[in-house]
Structures are given as structure tokens and as C-alpha cells.
Amino acid sequence: MPICAIHLLSLTPTTTLPSFLHALHSQKPPLNPLTISRVLRWIILPTTLSTAPLLAKNIHWSILLILPTTTPLPPSLTHHIEHQWTIHAGVPSRLLNDFHTKNQKLLSPEGDIPPLTGSLSTPRVSTSSQGLELSPELREWIQSFGETEEGKGAVSMLNLLAFKPGRKEDYLKYGAEFARSIGSKRGGNAKIVGSVIHGKGDDGEGWDEVALAHYPSMSHFADMLASEDYQAVNQKYRVPSLKDTFILCTSEIGLGVDGVGRDGPKL
Structure with missing residues (x-):
């Protein structure tokens, strides 16, 4: 199973x-990233x-970079980076x-x-988004973000997961329902899923899985969170x-089909 590096970078x-x-x-040779993304918010x-490492220093994360290699980032890049958090995952x-x-095809x-x-016409709203529910604060941000040019396009959600002992099967049932209906009918697609590799000095200690989920827009993501059908499965x-x-x-950020990245940033 190929091992990929997931880098969070603060410039x-x-x-x-x-x-x-x-x-x-x-870079020579080219790094050929799988994805490059601008981090929007937690x-x-x-x-x-x-x-x-993720929160204590009040770090503003700038970039999510996923590479199909475990080779460390070269010095010519690291001198642009103030903070870095990296995990490795085996991806099928x-x-x-x-x-x-x-x-x-997903992005365009x-x-x-x-x-x-x-579901957004009569949304199910919670006081917090920590349970993957639509909070008033998140709803307000989504509405504001949707008015920008960037907000009209697709988004990708980086998920890190740590399972309770013996409860991974429950999460797999959630994943099956996501793929079958509650996510897919809103354009949700788990395009990268992998098992975290725990190595010496690795930042991912304690985490089990990583997933990068695609949504056609933040409105589609909000439509899912606000719905009764999604929350029934989410909470169960x-x-x-x-x-x-x-x-x-x-x-x-736009990548060419070959992954080299000549389409320019989506700014």
C-alpha cells in the first residue's frame, strides 16, 4: 500500500x-503533489x-499539501514555512x-x-459544530463565504480520526451510509482515505485514519449537516x-491533470 505524506503548513x-x-x-525533481489546498477554517x-502542535500556539494554518512520498520537504521549501505538522498514511x-x-472531474x-x-430551509441547528452539526456561527460563516468567488467552488475537508476501542465497525457503517446516500446525494466523495502510519518522530501518534472528503460547495456540506437523514446516521x-x-x-488550488500545477491558485 503506497504511503502518502499529509502536511499542514503555516507560511x-x-x-x-x-x-x-x-x-x-x-522543485527539481518535481514533487507532483496529489493536492494543494488553502486552509479556510476549522x-x-x-x-x-x-x-x-495544532492549536496551542494559535497557529494560522495556510496550506494543506498531500504528497505521494514520505521524503521530507526540501530546504528550499522549508525556509518558507514557520510551522509544520505532518502525518503519514497508507492509501489504497x-x-x-x-x-x-x-x-x-470532481473539481470541474x-x-x-x-x-x-x-434541508437549509428548515435546518437542524446545534450550539456547536464539534459533533459535525450546523451551529449558528458556522452557518453564518458559510453564508458569508458563499458570497465570495472562492465560496462558489468545491471544498475539501481534511478529517483525522481516532477510534474508541472496538468501535471502528460503527464508523465503517457511517462511511457506508455516507457513500450510499447521505453524503453522495449531496456530491460528497471520500477521495483519499488512509490508515495512519506510526513511526519514530511522527506527528500522528494516537490517530488511526485520515480522509479527504470532497463537496461541490460549502452549501452542499451545510445542506448535509442541517438534514435529519444525515444527523440520524451521524449521531448513531x-x-x-x-x-x-x-x-x-x-x-x-488548481492542478494540471499531471499534477504539476500550472492552473494557478484559486484566490
Whole structure:
């Protein structure tokens, strides 16, 4: 099973996103990332695992970079980086085969985006989004973000998962329902899923799985969270199965089909 590196990066104050992308795409040999994303905001904060490196310094994460290699980032990139958090995960080959072509179809669909289901007209709202529910604060941000040019496009949610002992099967039931109906009918697609590799000095200690989930827009994501059908499955299977989790919302930056990245940033 191929091992991929998932890097969260905080750029230095003097490094702009375009300058970092230029440095990234100038590497010889090329790094050929699977995805490059601009980090937008936290959806769910971790509560026990990795809280110090992820949260304690009030770090503003800038970039999510997923690479099909475990080779450390080269010095020509690291001098642009103020903070870095990295985990490694084994990802099934079937998900990585022709990944760039499949991902490009998700990011640039040709008229086949599913309509919203209408759950936002009478949304189910919670006081917090920590249980993957729609909170008033998250709803307000989604509405504001949706008015921007970036907010009209697809988003990708980085999920880190740690399971309670003996409860992974419950999460698998959630995943099956997500793929069968509650997520897929809203355009949700778990395009990268992997088992975290625990090695010496690795940042992922305690985490079990990583997933990168695609949604056609933040409105589709909100439509899912606000719905009774999703929450019935979420509260029955997902929430009770997790010891800890976090979700980061990101907006992918254009990549060519070959993964080299000549389409420019989505800014």
C-alpha cells in the first residue's frame, strides 16, 4: 500500500501563497503533489490528540499539501514555512490510480452537480459544530463565504480520526451510509482515505485514519449537516465511535491533470 505524506503548513510572514506555489512548482525533481489546498477554517477542533502542535500556539494554518512520498520537504521549501505538522498514511492503490484525472472531474464538473435537498430551509441547528452539526456561527460563516468567488467552488475537508476501542465497525457503517446516500446525494466523495502510519518522530501518534472528503460547495456540506437523514446516521454511528477527531475545511488550488500545477491558485 503506497504511503502518502499529509502536511499542514503555516507560511512565514514574508511568504505569500503565490511565492510558495512558485517555489513548490520549481522543485527539481518535481514533487507532483496529489493536492494543494488553502486552509479556510476549522470545522471541528481536536480535544485530546495533537492539540499542542495544532492549536496551542494559535497557529494560522495556510496550506494543506498531500504528497505521494514520505521524503521530507526540501530546504528550499522549508525556509518558507514557520510551522509544520505532518502525518503519514497508507492509501489504497485503487484510490491513487489516475487520481489527478478523477480529482479534476470532481473539481470541474460538467453540469452534474447535485441540487441541494432543501434541508437549509428548515435546518437542524446545534450550539456547536464539534459533533459535525450546523451551529449558528458556522452557518453564518458559510453564508458569508458563499458570497465570495472562492465560496462558489468545491471544498475539501481534511478529517483525522481516532477510534474508541472496538468501535471502528460503527464508523465503517457511517462511511457506508455516507457513500450510499447521505453524503453522495449531496456530491460528497471520500477521495483519499488512509490508515495512519506510526513511526519514530511522527506527528500522528494516537490517530488511526485520515480522509479527504470532497463537496461541490460549502452549501452542499451545510445542506448535509442541517438534514435529519444525515444527523440520524451521524449521531448513531459516527459520534459514538470516535475518541477524537478534527476537520479542517480547505479550498483546493488548481492542478494540471499531471499534477504539476500550472492552473494557478484559486484566490
